[in-house]
Amino acid sequence: AxxxxxxxxxxxxxxxxxxxxxxxxxxxxxxxxxxxxxxxxPVLERVRVIVFAGNHGVVARGVSPWPADVTGQMVGNFAAGGAAINQLARVADAQLTVIPLAELAPTADFTEAPAMDEAQFLAAVAAGHASVPPQTDLLCLGEMGIGNTTAAAALAAALFSGDGTQWAGPGAGSDAAGIARKAAAIDAGLARHAAWRGDPLEMARRVGGYELAAILGAVLAARRNRVPVVLDGFVCTAAAAPLARLHPEGLAHAVLSHQSAETAHGVLARHLGLAPLLALEMRLGEASGAALAVPLLRAALACHxxxxxxxxxxxxxxx
Amino acid sequence: AxxxxxxxxxxxxxxxxxxxxxxxxxxxxxxxxxxxxxxxxPVLERVRVIVFAGNHGVVARGVSPWPADVTGQMVGNFAAGGAAINQLARVADAQLTVIPLAELAPTADFTEAPAMDEAQFLAAVAAGHASVPPQTDLLCLGEMGIGNTTAAAALAAALFSGDGTQWAGPGAGSDAAGIARKAAAIDAGLARHAAWRGDPLEMARRVGGYELAAILGAVLAARRNRVPVVLDGFVCTAAAAPLARLHPEGLAHAVLSHQSAETAHGVLARHLGLAPLLALEMRLGEASGAALAVPLLRAALACHxxxxxxxxxxxxxxx
Incomplete structure (x- = not known):
């Protein structure tokens, strides 16, 4: 900086x-x-919102009330302009790009195997890294992926201690039984991959997901080009969190747009020392909170x- | 509604x-x-920001580090487009109007007499009432007045109990000695007008100010024409608070834009049951927080x- x-x-x-x-x-x-x-x-002329989409093998464990098909259907909805982020990017005067990873093939179920092999993980990180044009004034990141709050919770637990019960929440609408299935899947994943718990990137490969890996790559690319980053909710923040574990200033170029209604997001933000700009009980993902924060940044620059x-x-x- | x-x-x-x-x-x-x-x-085509300005006799008690002349100088700055609210209203795509009350003559020092006589009070309420065009989709209210956090604190104390020490804060930058002078002035005002403490409008006349009375009138006009209102910080919220004391639904047509860094604002918001949309440690007044909330409302409607x-x-x- x-x-x-x-x-x-x-x-x-x-x-x-x-x-x-x-x-x-x-x-x-x-x-x-x-x-x-x-x-x-500072200027905010080239503001970009990038939403990464991916599917998750752990959905087979009943961790989401929504079928995995919804990930691809929502990608179609983004393309057609019908999702919340389409409206919010327009209000933010930002350009929206949606990037499906791995042709939306699911990761492996992390309770049974690493979610991605090394080539798959690095390809997703590289896709995220390549998605950020160097000439970007502000980068807002988000994700879509049925089941990905389970991956995010497993990754957060791996990075900052705690178990499934502490990190699992309702996500996109799980009931108590669904949250119990999430917690069980998280605990099974943590047990299976326990030997690597001290290695943030290895845990991102083992319990994360394609869209989380792409976010990590995009945050890295932004850092190299000194592009300020706006993080979205729980999944996006968890995806970037390995960088903070690798270096205390790893997320210094990022602000946290909002605090999600997902309780784990507030816990994760406190671990990372990130103070959210907004707290409007949102829990949608897809960069919705990040885009909503853009007018606040425009206001800051207009005053200055x-x-x-x-x-x-x-x-x-x-x- | x-x-x-x-x-x-x-x-x-x-x-x-x-x-x-x-x-x-x-x-x-x-x-x-x-x-x-x-x-x-719902639509947000005709969004208005109205800033009322007034001066305060209690400034003679040393309650502000700024000279009273700054009120008029800032009215000039609003007219020239150089203040924060000029920039924030532009970001909000809102029309800004600034209304100086009583030709910026100060109220009486409320430690010695009622701040306004009845005619003065009613004229200020009427000016505020008349300032709101019926065809308004959203009304953002704010104020400018050196010394007016002292008036707001006295009014809040009168409406909701407590004394000067509990309600006085740094305002526009008072140090500890300045805050002690504010607390003493508030206590002196509360003692002088104690017999009327149960009458919200009478206390607004006795310890309030012209710009506070105008805000009260504007909030009333908005209610009559079903115009939704966005309240700003501590002074604006205190100015509207008598309406909530007169009727439990008196401020149902208003939202609270933000929670100010002035500690008393959070206390007042809790008394009123108002949940702020933003909490960005702002403490400027002049409708800055109210204007900043407008893009959030635009985002809400764009999604819907x-x-x-x-x-x-x-x-x-x-x-």
Whole structure:
């Protein structure tokens, strides 16, 4: 990140016509955007939303009330413009791209085998990495995949301790029996892959999923090109979390858009030290929370770029 | 509010391509807007931001680090387009109006006398009432007035119990000694006007201010014309609070945009049963939080109006 840009933004913030600091996190967001973009006047012209889609072998364990076919059907809905993210990307004035991984073939059931072999995992990471154009001002990430809150919960547990009962939640609408099946599947996966629990990337391969691996690759590509990232909900955050386990500053170029209604998301955010910008009890995924945060970032930049200074406005100093 | 419109919105929400309820508060917001607009497909074409400005005699007690001249200087800054709310209203695609009350003459110091006489109070309420065009789809309210967190704190204390120490905060940047002067002024005002503490409107006259009275009038006008209202921070919320003390549903047509960094705002919001949409540590006033919430409402309506149903998208049912 560019310390000079951050400093220039902080210096300007201090002389704009408001009590110092009174725009709160909007001031921090402007500085964060500028630091990663390397611009004292950050811009949001090329805002991209990328949604990765994948299927999960663990769905065979009854972890979702929805059939796996819905993943592909929702990809069709994204293409037709009928999903929430189509509307939210439009409100955000962002370009939406949807990338199905592995032709939507499911991963292996992680209770029985690694979800992906090494070639499959690396191909998904590479697909995510290749999906981010270097000339991007802001990258919003999200996912679609029936069963993927189970994969995310298993990965979060592997990275931060805890068991299935602690990390399983209703996801896309599981009842108590469904949550119990999720917890059991998570515990079975953790037991099967216990020997690798200290290796974040290996656990991402073993209990994650194609769309989670692609998110990880996209977050890496953004870091290389200093593109600021907006994370979405529980699955997206869990997908990126291995990078924070590999390096304490691994997610410094990312903000957390919102806190999901999925209880595990708040727990995971606290482990990662990420403070959500919004908390509107959403639990949809597909980058919906990330896109919803974009207008807040636009507002932060509009204030920073457009406000007058005390001197320009002829306003009296504090007494 | 229009129960039929609310019902129609809830019914449509249940068949859109997402797990039921997964858009969280966005779903509630669409239903709330429709109920007050009386439309099954609510719109946000005529969004208005009105900022009322006034001065305060209690500033003589040293309750603000800023000179009273700043109120008028900031009105000039609003007119020139240099304030935060100018930028935030533009991001919100809202029309901004700024209304100075009483030609910015200060109220009386409420530690010595009622802040306004009855004619002055009613004129300010009437000015606020007259400021709201009936054909408004959404009304965002805010204020500017050096010293007005002291008036807001005195009014909140009068309405909901407590004393100056509990309700005084840093406002626009008071240090500990300044906060102590605020608390002392609030306590002196509460003592002087104690006999009227059970009368919300009388206390709004005695310890409030012109811009607070105008906000109260605007909220009343909005109610008469079924215009949904977005409240801003501590001062704006305190200004509207007498209506909730007069009738339990008095603020049902209003949402709270954000929770301010001013601690008393969270306390007041809990007293009123209002759940903020945002909590970004802002403490600026001038409708900044209210305007910032507008894109969230636009997003709620975009999802509601633009999403496909499960049947339209050919998506499988839950198992």
């Amino acid at each position: 560019d310390a000079a840009a951050r400093q220039a933004i902080a210096a300007r913030n201090a002389v704009l016509t408001k009590p110092p600091g009174s725009l709160g996190r909007l001031e921090e967001l402007a500085a964060w955007l500028g630091a990663w973009q390397g611009r004292a006047t 770029a457009g406000m007058a200074s005390f001197a320009e406005a002829g306003i009296s100093a504090r007494q | 229009d129960a039929a419109a609310r019902q129609a919105i809830a019914a449509r929400n249940a068949v859109l391509t997402k797990p039921p309820g997964s858009l969280g508060r966005l779903e509630e917001l669409a239903a709330w807007l429709g109920a007050w607009q009386g439309r099954a497909t 109006a633009g999403m496909a149903s499960f049947a339209e998208a050919g998506i499988s049912a839950r198992q």
